[in-house]
Amino acid sequence: YAGVEALAELESLARDALRMYPKLRPNDMRWVLIEAQRTLLPGLEPTLAEYTERVLRKRNIEVYTESRLASCVDGVVTLDRSDIEPYRSETIVWTAGQRPSPFVADLGLPLDDRSRVVVDEYLAVPGFPATYVIGDAAAVPDPDGGICPATAQHALRQGRVAAINAAADLGVGSRTPFRYRNRGLAVTLGRWRGTAQVKRVSFTGPLAWWMGRSYHLLMLPGLGRKARVVSDWTLSLVFPRDVSQLGSLQKPRRLE
Ligand SMILES: Cc1cc2nc3c(=O)[nH]c(=O)nc-3n(C[C@H](O)[C@H](O)[C@H](O)COP(=O)(O)OP(=O)(O)OC[C@H]3O[C@@H](n4cnc5c(N)ncnc54)[C@H](O)[C@@H]3O)c2cc1C
Known part of the structure; x- marks a missing residue:
């Protein structure tokens, strides 16, 4: 959901700026979200996807579902539908598609159709003794069917299971399968707005925003880091938003 989150956060930041x-007036900005699928946030309850679309549209963000980017040469964006005229864009953010590092393909391990290494429920590569692959690089069988989504939630837990199984290969302890079930998903949509789903229960608005933040805070390693983030977030409730920076910025790597 990185695209929806990035767009919502950037629009919220720009509005504050x-x-x-x-x-300048809010109407001087134009924000467009292009999504190839029929709904935003596939995988979440349809009501949450509808809520998200409503929140974005209320903020004058144009949302085009079932639409694909056909071209963006020289900053002119063209969609694959004729009812939207090509338009000029200062900033184009591409968040579609994600694949493992090309390094993985050169390892000589079996790959699936998305270039992920095929592993079994023990995270071991069939036919390659004592070889484990985890995270975005691996096609890990999901206990609920299909392949696990590429999230940090899964990667972290796969790391622990792979370590247990590698130790078992050395005669310490016994092998354990990867059985983690997704507990929930949270999507932030700018300050005080968000959606969250925990099992079959859905949340929207400030509560969902707070839940998403609290979860990420809990997952931060180390008390010191948690304390720093809490104090930063608490101060940001009292003072106006600092619009001079977007967290940490890095020089983007060239596309391969
Ligand atoms: C924009 C965005 C937002 C996301 N938001 C969330 C979220 O909210 N919640 C969530 O759970 N997940 C989120 N994810 C997904 C999450 O980041 C990944 O699933 C997770 O980081 C996967 O962990 P990993 O260790 O497999 O890979 P990575 O975290 O990508 O780590 C792989 C590392 O290997 C390094 N590397 C690559 N090639 C080599 C090499 N040849 N030698 C040595 N090192 C190498 C890379 O530089 C990288 O540091 C998000 C992803 C993106 C892109």
Whole structure:
């Protein structure tokens, strides 16, 4: 859900920044979200996807589902539908598609159709003794069927299981299968807005936003880091948003 989250957060940041530029108005901005599938946030309850679309549209974000980017040469965006005129864009953020590092393909291990290494429920590569692959690089069987989604939630837990199984190969302890079941998903949509789903229960609005943040805070390693983030978030409730930076920025790597 990185695309929806990035768009919602950036729009929220830009809207706050406008207060410092009285000559600019919210209507001077144009934000467009292009999604190839029929709904946003596939995998979440349809009501949450509808809520998300409503929240974005209310903020004057144009949302085009069942649409694909046909071209963006020289900053001119063209969709694969004729009812939307090609338009010029200052900033184009591409968040579709994600695949393992090309390094993985050169290892000589069996790959699936998305270039992920095929592993069994013990995270071991069939036919390659004592070889384990985890995280985004692996096609790990999901206990609920299919392949596990590529999330940090899964990667972290797979790491523990792979370590247990590697130790078992050395005669320490016994092998254990990967049985983690997704407990929930949270999507933030800018300040105080979000959606969350825990098992079959859905949440929206500030509560969902808070749940998503609290979960990520809990998962941060180390008390010191947690304390720093809590103090930063608490201060940001009292003071206006710092619009001069977007967390940590890195120089993007060239596409291969
Ligand atoms: C924008 C975005 C938002 C996301 N948000 C969430 C979220 O909210 N919640 C969630 O659970 N998941 C989220 N994910 C997914 C999550 O980040 C990944 O599933 C998780 O990081 C996978 O962990 P990993 O260790 O398999 O791979 P990575 O975290 O990608 O780590 C792989 C590392 O290997 C390094 N590497 C590559 N090639 C080599 C080499 N040849 N030698 C040595 N090192 C190498 C890479 O530089 C990288 O540091 C998000 C992903 C993206 C892109």
